[in-house]
Amino acid sequence: MVAKLAARMLTTVDKRLLWKFAYNFGYKGMRSVQKYKKRLKHGVHFPPFLFISIINSCQLRCQGCWVDVASPRQMISKDDLNRIITDAKKHGNSYFGILGGEPFMHPDLLDVLDAHPDCYFQIFTNGQLINDKVASRLRKAGNATPLISIEGTEPISDQRRGAKNVYDKTLLGLQTAIKHKLIVGVATSVCKTNYDLVSEEWLRKLIDLGVHYAWFHTYRVVGPKPSPELALTPEEIVKLRRFIVQMRTKMPIGIVEPYWDDQGGALCPMATGVSHHIGPSGSIEPCPIIQFAKETIHDGPSIYQIMAKSEFLADFRKTSAAATRGCVVLERPDLVKQLVLKHSAGDTTQRQAAMVELEALESRTSQHQPGQEIPEESWVYRFAKKHWYFGFGAYT
Numbered sequence: 001m002v003a004k005l006a007a008r009m010l011t012t013v014d015k016r017l018l019w020k021f022a023y024n025f026g027y028k029g030m031r032s033v034q035k036y037k038k039r040l041k042h043g044v045h046f047p048p049f050l051f052i053s054i055i056n057s058c059q060l061r062c063q064g065c066w067v068d069v070a071s072p073r074q075m076i077s078k079d080d081l082n083r084i085i086t087d088a089k090k091h092g093n094s095y096f097g098i099l100g101g102e103p104f105m106h107p108d109l110l111d112v113l114d115a116h117p118d119c120y121f122q123i124f125t126n127g128q129l130i131n132d133k134v135a136s137r138l139r140k141a142g143n144a145t146p147l148i149s150i151e152g153t154e155p156i157s158d159q160r161r162g163a164k165n166v167y168d169k170t171l172l173g174l175q176t177a178i179k180h181k182l183i184v185g186v187a188t189s190v191c192k193t194n195y196d197l198v199s200e201e202w203l204r205k206l207i208d209l210g211v212h213y214a215w216f217h218t219y220r221v222v223g224p225k226p227s228p229e230l231a232l233t234p235e236e237i238v239k240l241r242r243f244i245v246q247m248r249t250k251m252p253i254g255i256v257e258p259y260w261d262d263q264g265g266a267l268c269p270m271a272t273g274v275s276h277h278i279g280p281s282g283s284i285e286p287c288p289i290i291q292f293a294k295e296t297i298h299d300g301p302s303i304y305q306i307m308a309k310s311e312f313l314a315d316f317r318k319t320s321a322a323a324t325r326g327c328v329v330l331e332r333p334d335l336v337k338q339l340v341l342k343h344s345a346g347d348t349t350q351r352q353a354a355m356v357e358l359e360a361l362e363s364r365t366s367q368h369q370p371g372q373e374i375p376e377e378s379w380v381y382r383f384a385k386k387h388w389y390f391g392f393g394a395y396t
Contacts, residue, residue, distance in 0.1 A: 002380050004252035005212075012210055014181040020142045021183055025120035028094035033388045035092035036274070040392060045317070046308045049275045050088055051097035051288060054081065054109065056280040056350070058102040060126055060166065062151075063230065064189075066223035066289050067101055067280075071350040074280040078108035080297060084278065085116050087302045097122050098144075099288065101280065104129035113141040122147055124187065126166075127173030135180035147185040147215060148174050152194035178210040185256070186211050190240055191219035191230035198243050203251045213254030216244060221364065222289045222329060224357060234365040238372050248378040262385040264373035265395075266325040266366070272394045273317050276307060283348035286316040289329055290336065291354045292345040312343045321394040326368025333361035 009018060032048040039046060055075035056068045068074070076084075085096060096119060103109055103123050113121055120143050127148035130138075138144055150170055151157050157167040177184045186206055188197055196202075198216070206214055218237055221228045232240070241260060248255050261267050269275040270287040277285045283293035284306060294312040297303060307313060316339055320328040323335055337358055339345075347354040376382035 001249060001252050001378070005254060008207075008252055009183070009212055012178070012181065013183055013212070014139055014142070017139065017142045017181065017183060020117075021120065021145070024094050024118060024143055028092075028118075029120070030388050032092040032094055033274075037392065039091075040273075044308050045273050045314060046091055046304050047273055047275045048093060049095050049097065049269075050084070050093060050278065050303075051099060051275055052076065052081070052084065052278045053099040053101065053280050053288065054103055055101045055106045057105045058100055058126070059105075059128065060102070063225065063227045064219060064221065064223055065225075066291060068350040069101055074350065075106055076278070076280060076282060076297075078112060080282065081108070081112050082115055084297060084303050085112070085119060087304055089116075089119065091304050094119050095122070096120075097124065097275075099124045102126055102129065104134060110134070110137045110141070113138070113144050117141070117143055119143060121145075122185075125149070125173075127170045127177070128166075130173035130176050132176060132180070135176050135182060138177070138182055139180045145183040145185060146173075146177050147187050148177070149187045149189070150174075151189060152197060174209065174211070183212050184210070185213040185215055185254075187215040187217070189219050190216055191232065193230060195232070195236060198240055200247065200251070203247060203253055203255075207251070207253050211253065213256055215256040216240060217257065217259065218367065220289055220327070220330065221361065222357070224351060224353060226357070226361070228362070228364075231364060234369055234372075237365065237367055238369060238374070241367070241374050245374050245377050248376070248381050258389060259367045260374075260385075261390045262376050262382045264375045265391070266368035267389075267391060268320060268325065268327060271317055271320040271325075271328070272390075272392050274389065274392065276313060278303075279348050281348055283346075284310065284313070285348060286313060286320075290316070291348045292340045293348050294343055294345050312339075312345055315339060315343065317394065324366070324368050325391075325395055326366030329361070330364050330366040331368065332363065333358055334363075 036048040057073050058069040123146050277288045282297040284295045285293050300306040324331050
């Protein structure tokens with residue numbers, strides 16, 4: 001399947017973009033992980049991958065969204081974005097996840113991509129703002145892949161995303177990106193209403209559309225309107241994992257999920273230390289759904305020093321890893337509250353209701369289900385996860 005996927009990409013993607021992907025994301029990404037491992041031996045924690053929510057604004061109102069999309073606009077300035085990326089590059093980082101709100105609502109996003117041709121950016125987007133002009137700029141920059149959210153069929157998408165004609169508008173953006181020969185992914189937050197997308201038929205449809213990779217993650221019950229009725233059962237989560245493992249050996253499409261290791265043991269990217277999050281206000285958070293922070297990007301000479309010296313982040317990593325290999329927010333909201341109170345961390349939301357929302361959460365199953373591990377069957381994924389994306393000693 002790897003060979004067939006490679007053949008698909010060679011015939012549908014601009015060759016220059018493939019080179020950028022292979023070098024900036026592939027080779028330099030592996031090197032950044034090796035540098036991270038080396039830092040760990042000296043007790044220094046600075047993640048090899050940064051996720052940055054550059055703006056809170058969005059034209060949609062999705063169920064379970066934790067971002068203040070309806071609040072006054074907050075966004076990280078172009079100068080601050082360039083400063084964060086430049087500093088991280090000095091320590092080997094080359095990959096950056098760009099989130100929102102809707103990232104393409106940031107007026108300087110494309111300029112930032114142009115300013116860092118030696119990096120690779122994955123843009124988490126609803127796809128509706130990807131027109132010919134935007135796609136042309138992305139192709140010219142050559143260092144970014146749009147990861148476009150599709151949450152189901154037309155009626156399900158409208159329900160999940162809080163607007164009309166969401167599916168058709170998103171599909172138009174997807175088709176525009178593919179037409180411009182970009183590397184294109186589709187992300188799905190799997191929940192009760194769209195669980196039928198966990199199917200070979202869905203992957204074949206994505207392949208027919210020209211999509212190169214799919215990202216599946218389970219619905220997270222968080223935010224001001226958490227919609228717990230959408231959460232998956234433990235059995236459904238295991239079924240999703242089994243589907244992913246099987247399809248990796250069968251379908252010529254990349255399948256992304258950073259939540260299990262090569263042996264099928266659960267992982268939390270935050271607890272392992274491979275990623276942390278910067279919010280649209282500049283707050284430095286353990287992960288996107290933990291909206292509390294002790295530091296901001298303005299609290300030190302460099303993002304590297306701020307993160308490496310943060311006692312809040314260090315305690316979150318250590319305590320979370322000791323409690324579970326899964327999502328500490330889903331499984332132990334009480335523990336998250338204890339850590340926030342212990343460090344007197346501030347609420348980073350504009351609504352200033354993060355603690356109330358946290359206290360209202362009930363403990364539920366995440367991807368950590370001992371005895372239900374499903375090891376990788378694909379040697380490519382197994383090798384990559386074993387060497388470049390695993391626990392890094394967090395759970396020992």
